[in-house]
Amino acid sequence: MNIDTIFAPATASGRAGVAMVRISGPMANKALDCMGVAVPSPRVMTRARLQDPTSQDVLDDCLVAWFEGPNSFTGDNVVELHVHGGRAVVESILAVLNSIGGLRPAEPGEFTRRAFDAGKLDLTQAEALADLVDADTRAQARQALRQMGGALKTRYDDWRERLIKALAHLEAVIDFPDEDLPGETAEVLWSTVNVLEAEIANHLADDSRGERMRNGVQVAIVGPPNAGKSSLLNLLAKRDAAIVSEMAGTTRDVIDVHLDLDGYPVLVADTAGLRDAQDAIESEGVRRAKICAKDADLVIVLFDGATYPERDGMTESMVNAGALVAVNKADLLDQARELEIDVDDDWKATHFISVKDGFGIESFIAKLTQKVADLCDVADDAPITRARHRHALEDCCNSMARARNVDLPELAAEDLRLATRSLGRLTGHVDVEELLDVVFRDFCIGK
Ligand SMILES: Nc1nc2c(ncn2[C@@H]2O[C@H](COP(=O)(O)OP(=O)(O)O)[C@@H](O)[C@H]2O)c(=O)[nH]1
Ligand SMILES: [Mg+2]
Structure with missing residues (x-):
């Protein structure tokens, strides 16, 4: 759980009909209380009058939305203040929020960072969110929306799971050399690696269209x-x-x-x-x-x-x-x-x-x-969109190729572990060992 409660305008500064100020953290409801507003029903826009806690001046007559954690964008308690978009209104509300103990202005990207930490989205989805905000054209927005919907995440998670299974097979061979392992274990494992390598190489051979x-x-x-x-x-x-x-x-x-x-x-x-x-x-x-x-x-x-x-x-x-x-x-x-x-x-x-x-x-x-x-334009609905993705995938392929070419299974296992880690870096998963344990627990070693 995040200790700090953060706040920031979610809309661009300047004159506008409406501006939205977001508050995220354990004190979000307290902030409403300080401004004289009772916490409304969750996920229902509710009209409210915000008051300055010291002078009792009305700050704005606005709409408030309350999202009780973990059912919110960040996973924290979240309040959205949909206020009139004049500079004076927004500034005075920010000043009041700043004066409440336990609240502080958010760092750039901090809301999305919290959403990532809470497992609401993976790294590729967080990147897509940034791309959607930056999108200038329809085609760019379409691509960002697909990625935000998990198009890349699903693919990378699937590759990573398959690779971890292959690794688990290999670990079994190493840890139980005398056991009567199913005869096709090594064959299954290397054919999985080969298929994955081909799929990733195909994904990489997109002539950088998604990045373009x-x-x-x-x-x-x-x-x-x-x-x-x-x-x-x-x-x-x-x-x-x-x-x-x-x-x-x-x-x-x-x-x-x-x-x-x-x-x-x-x-x-x-x-x-x-x-x-x-x-x-x-x-x-x-x-x-x-x-x-x-x-x-x-x-x-x-x-x-x-x-x-x-x-x-x-x-x-x-x-x-x-x-x-x-x-x-x-x-x-x-x-x-x-x-x-x-x-x-x-x-x-x-x-x-x-x-x-x-x-x-x-x-x-x-x-x-x-x-x-x-x-x-790509035929693929989940193209690579950043050099970061490309590098991690290339690293993954290199590690798999190395794994195939070493003699000792222990060395091959280390290379496959590096390969899964490269895929993990893509989505922000790095707990390979933990997952290996899970796979291992269910793994049949013929006993
Ligand atoms: N007749 C004619 N003149 C043109 C045409 N396009 C540009 N020009 C003229 O050609 C000159 C050079 O144009 P400019 O765009 O500065 O050429 P640049 O040096 O290649 O950038 C200008 O006087 C233009 O008005 C065209 O289609 N037909
Ligand atoms: Mg010219």
Whole structure:
């Protein structure tokens, strides 16, 4: 049981219709009492008048919800004060709570930490909760909600249980070498390990899609100066994020803009035009543009229609397998609209667009959206969403591979124990020994 009673606003600060202040801990009901409110029926929103305990001033006429532990988010006694969202109201309530002995302001993440400690959620669900709060797009929110619902937890718990059973088999072989163990024990154990290794490897081979969904797909627009890169960025952003000018070399630094592309999170970078730069600053800009393209998940290579069909060599070198290639200023090309069907091989996969008059933009954006979706959509409903997951799973696979390759069963057991611990780290379970005891108790050793 937590000794401290903590409190904090659960809603963002600033002017709003309603703000929610949460109190969690053994003194939560006492806090209500101090403010002149009788503890209401649990889980029923109840209207109440909060009073300052010293001056008896009314702090707010509000709604109060009472959750009696352990049936609450944190597992503690929890009070939610749904008050009017003005700064003065919230501040005065926080000041009163602070003045009550045994209450203190919560640390960041402390409510969720308590929920984790109380076993209300595992680490992957706690992470998903943070992701849901941070989600900017629908697809991100969907992914976070699935993970919060236990999609990863269920899978990792299942793997861990199976591995612990395999380990228990191995321990039996070690501890009872003279017993008449079922003949297939070793076989069963290693086939379990092999199947698990394959399942985890398959889960890992997702091309980081879940992580990309969480962080946003990095898209870089590159091309020669004046191709219309900044104009394209502004069109995608639906605002004047970058300066557009007929002066070549206007964009010198990388400009990032967050976009919601049909529900998918995208971070588009506008870059300096690729050319042999005129000065040190521009040359640094070109260097950054190249790095940006290299790090990007997707590169939009934009050629200048004013020079079509001549291709700029530096820009051409940026075309990679997944690149989205376009020629801008199609309005300048009389033939361009016919060229769409009759371009030579080199230009086949190219979109002819005009940021100026909108020609080809719709299908260009549709293609961009499709590519972005391909980069973060997973068939799996429980993708890896953090590097932390990836590292722990890789450690687990490495330990299993080592276990298979050592001669002594004692050494193999140690490696399998490390493998279960890696899985335990994912969900926050570390009590491997304890679970082994449980499994062992039920384990048949032929007696
Ligand atoms: N004719 C025409 N001009 C364009 C088009 N898109 C951009 N421009 C112009 O091309 C110049 C360079 O554009 P900008 O976006 O700054 O190019 P950047 O150097 O690649 O970023 C500006 O004068 C734009 O107004 C287009 O589709 N057609
Ligand atoms: Mg520019």
